[in-house]
Amino acid sequence: MKQKRKLVTEIPGPRSRALWERRTRAVPAAVGTTLPIFVQRAQGGIVEDVDGNRLIDLGSGIAVVNVGHAHPAVVEAIAQQAANFVHTCFQVTPYEGYVAVCEQLAARTPGNHEKRSVLVNSGAEAVENAVKIARAATGRPAVIAFDQAFHGRTLLGLSLTAKVVPYKKSFGPYAPEIYRAPFSYPFRGTGRLAETLEWIEASVDVSQIACVVVEPIAGEGGFVVPEPRWLEGIAQWCRSNGVVFVADEVQTGFGRTGAWFASEHEGVVPDLVATAKGLGGGMPIAGVTGRAEIMDAVHAGGLGSTFGGNPVSCAAALAAIDVIEKEQLVERAQMLGNRMLERLVALQHDTTGIGDVRGRGAMVAIELVNDDGTPDAERAKRVCADCHTQGVIVLTAGTSGNVVRLLPPLVLDESLLDEGLDALEKAVRG
């Protein structure tokens, strides 16, 4: 498919609007929609809708298609594996692909220690399993999560997640023994390391803490990059107190931030790493990778999932990991990120209402604020809607909903990125 933006109808067009009618009768409004165009095809950095409009994708299906939509190597791996076998359940009769993905996870995640991995289906499931493993390994119940945290929509995932509307509202009661500490938020000047550690020690019996679950960069929480050394300080505190350090790299993993994993930027080696989104090149697959002695502390048969590490998803993951390596997408993420930051910082100085420009690699956001510095969620919504009308897919984020985030596929042409940024700039200038 030609890597070019093309608008042939208004957005959404008549065919998408007709499908939207059908959708409203079949799917509850509880399942949200960022942009109600219905997709027909997607390739590389372009999404084509049923009306023939071609949009530039700066969202990657929420940081999933890091290798681009329908990468030929991924498509080929899927087709070949599907022709061989689609499912057996790894716990019934195993297959090589699962083992090979676990070997790749061991090789790519931070640290040279001996590792094991378990494969599951989604980010939420990975985080839940990380907590189960940490509890089994320590014999302790308590879990520390943070402000700005997002860890998925299952009950434990939601219990760990900070944001109430829309995620948590009316779905409680939540899992017990979860404590929410301040997250480092440099733009707001909150959650310095000393403050966070004091909060933990004052609020929880440290001898009862199984694990700290932390995103190295808060994703849904607004691409908040903690202040330098904060993550390292938390990891060090965990080591001193026998607490398992769990990095939720579901959104930040697989080259997204200009490193294989975002923990690397801080020189941090997590005890357990939860992965999902970018792992499968578009197919659903997730994992928990960790120190052998922690992973092996769980009793035989204690972990598993019917579909976890599905053979087709494993084949796609192996292909996607190979593409990230061969096409040097980690380096490319850095290049795309620098390009975005440069443009957006210039825009911030030349306009009003952009309080902060931040991010790492191809994970970049602007935080929109009112004159008094309070969050301006309305403006974020308007900016996104304007980009969509121009044929550029962007997403919002932030606990207050006032952040516009950019997560382009790491294969995106520079010229398409520039075009997307032109549209964003026009939207911000209004």
Ligand SMILES: *Cc1c(COP(=O)(O)O)cnc(C)c1O
């Ligand atoms: C998306 C996300 C999750 C949840 O992943 P699902 O696959 O939607 O369950 C968990 N943690 C982080 C950091 C995420 O970005």
